[in-house]
Amino acid sequence: MLTNASLLPYNTFGIAAQSKYLTTVTSEDELGSVLADASFQSIDKLLLGGGSNVLFTADFEGLVILNRMGGITLTGQDQDHIYLRVGAGEVWHDFVMYCVENGYAGIENLSLIPGTVGAAPMQNIGAYGVEVKEVIESVEAMSVSEGTKRVFSSSECQFGYRDSIFKRELKGQYMITAVNFRLNKHPNLKLTYGDIEKILDQRPDSERSIRAVSEAVIAIRQSKLPDPAVIGNAGSFFKNPEISNSQFETLKAQYPTLPGYPLPGGAGVKVPAGWLIEQSGWKGYREGSIGVHDKQALVLVHFGGGTGAAIKNLSERIQASVSQKFGIALSPEVNFIG
Structure with missing residues (x-):
């Protein structure tokens, strides 16, 4: 547990804010212990992943919990789908690359989006004609006040455009610990948004794959968006x-x-x-x-x-x-x- 800790390394805007307290969790048990600690019952808490969608406008007079809950587990499969449970602290782009490498389709258009898996349902991230809600089965989260675990079905998450129940009615009340995904064994490539199809037209039809789509999206994003490590x-x-x-x-x-x-x-x-x-x-x-x-x-x-x-x-x-x-x-x- 750190006090008066710098948040500069933990937000992609590179803002030099401070948090009154800061700790790191790598499992649900560790998160539960932190939330149960009487010393922090009455102060604000923030579960922070990659810090890629936050702007610190002042110092945070509470407890920042760095989410490092990782792990990708195969939980089932059928004729058409692969089911994966992914820790909320996994880096989102690393997870996308894992799916591309294994031929699991559905999130290749979401390549190179910064942040963690836990932030994906909160924001209902989307890009190039795809939203993450399309592949989410359920979201696991822990109550901040009670330390109890709850599983939210996709419909219970009330996904909207860059929105979910975790940004509205339940804002600050739950911390996402894992996300359960349903990926596709048979790709249905979405190419009509942006310049994806234009890039793929330069390749043979035989190379139209989720890897090709991912590479096209990465090329487009790198050409238009600044690298947070630089700016x-x-x-x-x-x-x-x-x-x-x-x-x-x-x-x-x-x-x-x-x-x-x-x-x-x-x-x-x-x-x-x-x-x-x-x-x-x-x-x-x-x-x-x-x-x-x-x-x-x-x-x-x-x-x-x-x-x-x-x-x-x-x-x-x-x-x-x-x-x-x-x-x-x-x-x-x-x-x-x-």
Whole structure:
């Protein structure tokens, strides 16, 4: 157990915040012991994985628990599926590579997303036409207040767009310890989003595989997104907003190059937040140690020596700017801590 511990190594934004207490857990038993410790009953607790989707806007006056609960276990299989239980502390991209190597299909489009397996259901991570909810059977979690374990079925997780019950009604009440996945033995490749198909068109049809899709996604992400090891960031800072069909048509008439992706059942249109931010003049913007990435306006960046509060302030100005120009409200995908 550390006191007044630096959180700089544990968040990809590279913010120099501190936590009053910090400890590491490698098993559910260890997590249970920490939660049962009377010394920490009355203070806030934060289970932190890769720190890739958080922004510390101030020091954390509580206990940060570093999640290092690992392990990948084959729990069953049938004619079409492989079932795996994965510890919440496993690195997400390492798990994706494990599946690609073994021919388990379903998450190859989610390659190179930073963070841990435990964060995947919390955020319902998604990219290139795939959301993780499509392959989640259940989520195992531990009650922060009682230390008891509960298994949430996929439907009980109430997955939404970059959202789940763990970010809403149960926020801060449960810590995810493991995720149970259902992967496919027979790939159904999703190639229509982004430049995946364009990249694969340069290969023989015989090379269209989950490995090829994964490699294409990695190439695309590396070309557009900054490496957190080089420039502090948390990937996409905002969700892509969903607007009504009528609002989209009105905006399309005013801005003919506005991209839009129809939602299932004609429920509206998803608009790229990065396009809105770029058109509002923020792409490549910099003020001192913080700014907006020059290749992808959806990514806010930290060059070092800045504060989370300053980045949050910048994000709020971007939101106001987009709202004023387009009448669209941007919602942060990043979780503010502090």
